[in-house]
Amino acid sequence: MKSMSMKKRLGSTCYHTVVFAFACVMIYPVIWMVMGSFKTTNEIFQSAQKLLPESFRPDNYVNGWKGFAGFSFAIFFKNSLFISTVATAGAVISSVIVAYGFARCEFRFKNFWFGCMLLSMMLPFQIIMIPQYIMFNKMGWVGTYLPLIIPQFCSQGFFVFLNVQFIRGIPKDLDEAARIDGANTYSIFVRIILPLIKSSLVTSAIFSFMWRWDDFLAALLYLNKPSRYPVSLALKLFSDPTVGSDWGAMFAMATLSLVPIFIIFLTMQKYLVEGIASTGIKG
Amino acid sequence: MKKRMISVLLAMVLVLCTLCGCSSNEGNADTSADQTAAGTTTLAGGENRSTSDNAGESVTLRLCWWGSQTRNDLTQKAIELYMEKNPNVVIETEFTDWSGYWDKLATQAAGGGLPDIIQMDYSYLNQYASSNQLADLNGFIESGVIDTENISSSIIESGSVDGKCYALSLGSTAPMVLYDKATADAAGVEIPMQPTLEEYVDICQKIYEKTGVPSYFESGITMIQYIARARGSEIYEELENGVLDSTLEHFQWVEKLAQAEFCISPELLSEKNPQVVESMPIIDLSTWNVFSFSNAYVSINDACGGERELGVFMYPTLPDEKKQPEYLKPTMFFSVTETSKYKEEAAKFIDWFVNDKECNAILGGERGIPANTAVAESVKGQVDAIGAVAYDFVAEVNKVATTVDPPNPAGYSEVEAVLTTLVEDIRYGNITAQEAAKQFVPQAQTILKEAAQ
Amino acid sequence: MRAKKKSWKQQLNQGKVAGYIFILPFIIGFVCFISFPMIMSLAFSFTKYDILTAPKFAGLDNYITMFTQDKLFWKTFGVTMYYVFFSVPLRLIMALLVALLLVKSSRLSGFYRTVYYLPSIIGSSVAVAILWKRMFASDGVINALLGLVGIDSATAWLGRTDTAIWTLILLAVWQFGSSMLIFLAGLKQIPAYLYEAATVDGAGAITKFFKVTLPMLTPTIFFNLINQLINGFMAFTQSFIITEGKPQNSTLFYVVYMYQNSFKYNKLGYGCAMAWFMVLVVGGLTALIFLSQKKWVYYESER
Helix, strand or coil, X not given: CHHHHHHHXXXXXXXXXXXXXXXXXXXXXXXXXXXXXXXXXXXXXXXXXXXXXXXXXXXXXXXXHCCECCECHHXXXXXXXXXXXXXXXXXXXXXXXXXXXXXXXXXXCHHHXXXXXXXXXXXXXXXXXXXXXXXXXXXXXXXXXXXXXXXXXXXXXXXXXXXXXXXXXXXXXXXXXXXXXXXXXXXXXXXXXXXXXXXHHHHHHHHHHHHHHHCCHHHHHHCCCHHHCCHHHHHHCCCCCCCCCCHHHHHHHHHHHHHHHHHHXXXXXXXXXXXXXXXXXXX | CHHHHHHHHHHHHHHHHHHHHHHHHXXXXXXXXXXXXXXXXXXXXXXXXXXXXXXXXXXXXXXXXXXXXXXXXXXXXXXXXXXXXXXXXXXXXXXXXXXXXXXXXXXXXXXXXXXXXXXXXXXXXXXXXXXXXXXXXXXXXXXXXXXXXXXXXXXXXXXXXXXXXXXXXXXXXXXXXXXXXXXXXXXXXXXXXXXXXXXXXXXHHHHHHHHCCCECCCCCHHHHHHHHHHCXXXXXXXXXXXXXXXXXXXXXXXXXXXXXXXXXXXXXHHHCCCCCHHHCXXXXXXCCEEEEEHHHHHHHHHHCCXXXXXXXXXXXXXXXXXXXXXXCEECCEEEEECCCCCHHHHHHHHHHHHHCHHHHHHHCCCCCECCCXXXXXXXXXXXXXXXXXXXXXXXXXXXXXXXXXXXXXXXXXXXXXXXXXXXXXXXXXXXXXXXXXXXXXXXXXXXXXXXXX | CCCCCCCHHHHHHCHHHHHHHHCHHHHHHHHHHHHHHHHHHHHHCCEECCCCCCXXXXXXXXXXXXXXXXXXXXXXXXXXXXXXXXXXXXXXXXXXXXXXXXXXXXXXXXXXXXXXXXXXXXXXXXXXXXXXXXXXXXXXXXXXXXXXXXXXXXCCHHHCCCCHHHHHHHHHHHCCHHHHHHHHXXXXXXXXXXXXXXXXXXXXXXXXXXXXXXXXXHHHHHHHHHHHHHHHHHCCHHHHHXXXXXXXXXXXXXXXXXXXXXXXXXXXXXXXXXXXXXXXXXHHHHHHHHHHHHHHCCCHHHC
């Protein structure tokens, strides 16, 4: 008995050592970036091997937060939070609805539409950005957040596909049983399917928030006033290849811009664990 | 569960409605401006629609530029001063980083949403001017809206394409080699203001022997242009006609200098990209020198830590030069767009931006040395010892400089890309100068011909 | 009579009607926001279009130049294929292995998941570009680490044509977080009773992995594979901001070259032609994988 528990403990120690050691390798560059936010631009470029800064000066944060032409990062963060939250809610909800249609309903031209969806994932944005700009300009949407947000409410291919895969993994017996109890297509979606694909919903939400948060190209094209810029676009403004970039300030603000995503991930990741396995649906 | 879903959905719809509502209210001003601009593009047939008199009428101008934090802050401050002095004018500013700027501008041009005033670069000027995106400023110069009394005619010319002025320079810069003075002193070399290439090789050799610090030789489009100038020719003209001479001479120097032991290895050079200020090889003394422009002097000095003394000299010239190749070139311009409804107001603003001493006292010559000589003089008093090096250098260049080449033709950036790859090939020793020249010139000729169509 | 004419409610409940109701958001989005730009870009691919002046019809010129004259086109295509061929499998294997390690619940698992996901959070920001350049610099950490193990190296990893592309592949592998998260979600969805049944049958850990975990995970693997394949071909930022295609175009990705053509060289028509060729290639590969899924992907709902 004793040797059994010893063995178990040894196994557990081994597990933690391996996972922890590897975690250190993984996280090193991230720490380097955070440390970089306390270094001057020269220090970043001259001492690549030194991890710790000469001193923990907050200068970069003060200087970076100040922002540009009177628009501080407080404004940029507020804008980013607004765009990312609304867009994420739109993308997650619309995508799961569409996914259910593809995964559980039989209708004509289903494969055609699914193909269209995949196609939309394969087109590089750089190519469609000019026609898209022309279109949004005609609609009078340029200069507003609408081009950044409304398309998200029309479902995103990646999340649709993800949810489709997860819904297809749910046994159809459950649907049949619910139908016998008088449920229809819609109530099955809400009552049976949605609770069971929580982990894929959470995954979608994390990804969507992160991608909206990082997206700068759409913001660059469609927003004109600096007072509407999101963080991702503002970060770019620190760099100017011709007369030198302020990497210190950029690192500082880039580090800060990780915080919201980090918080989202921390709070969401525990819902990831609550799949079927732990809620324990038994056959 | 169902109720909760419904309430969540309802909340979403609410948010969406308020969002549409508020943004369409707020966005009204600029979107309507965009739409009218889009409308006029399709109508534009070359007729001059410049508004006659806007005095008293309230005018909104959109102005955009690229640049750093300092530039954004200073420009915004100057613009606020202008709006204070001209209460009928509202200037909406837009700024982005360099690479995003051109993507955005191209997209806006295609969609008909260009701002009224745009910051322009020498390399993009031709392209925007010849596709009728920019307004001809000659009329405003003649009528005195833009005062050019203290601006030399060569500067007006540098913003002109086919005799029409499309852009007004905001500052001048000149090709400049920066070097680490301590290293040169340790090697005991005396560097003339402009060495010949042979002298330059000797200097590199000596410094490497005495101190072990390698050297860097610029091989890109700037240098090939420089060598062509020294030969009394013009590089794009040669390329358009398929002439090999300057290219071959340039490549031979590249080959000679790349294979010399005193030269930085191509691998290391690729890592310490000399095109980007922060990674320049001079910073950690991977080389004792670097080729750049005078307006980057202060930032390179900062990147080196600010404690080392950096000397300067002009790019090396040919031993048998036919013409002084050193030149002054505009760092950037302001242009008025053809779609602007308020061209005259825009021109007035540019005039103020270029000629007003109070305005330039705020700007502090951040865009390069002001085009207006009187303004330049007054701004020079403001700068510190480091900044003064660049001013003195440009003054020195001004004594000998010959006129800058005309703005780059369409297709130049593809030519530049081909050149970069071939020079890399020479550096890595994959190809000889002769072979490279024979490949480069016909390729460049085809590209330029196609782009000109 | 009644059987023939279904009530409005019954009709709504039928798959062929309900299906369209559910995918309505997608159809609206596709028709409004995607189809027009898509058709426009396809049309552009048959023109010479420098963005600043109106496009001129050029027939198949762009495609002909692309296939017969542009050496760089094939070179960048090759570079991208190489990158996809190595980065996609490596990244997926890495993601799966780590997901298997982390699916085990322990007090620290939340912490571990976060740490392993962090590199993906910093994503493709400019900070990563600098970071990666500095790590692989001749005086960077990688060489310092090699020095610790006794290998004296001053290699400029980003300066050599044979190693530069591998630093980008490594970056892709390092940022395996998104695939890992999807694998984790997939693993968590495997019903516990299957494992219990396997235990009753006396299966060991390895048997369980091959008989339960792997088959049940195939829909997730399938998804990740397709998605990573598409992403791999569309890779842009790494090459664009870290290496800028250097040295000697050995890291010039297809999409970067397409972008350069479209915006730097002002040949948007040519860029569009390149884009559509890529869509064809990626679409073909995706279709192949889709056709193959009957052979290896197992769906619980289609038993």
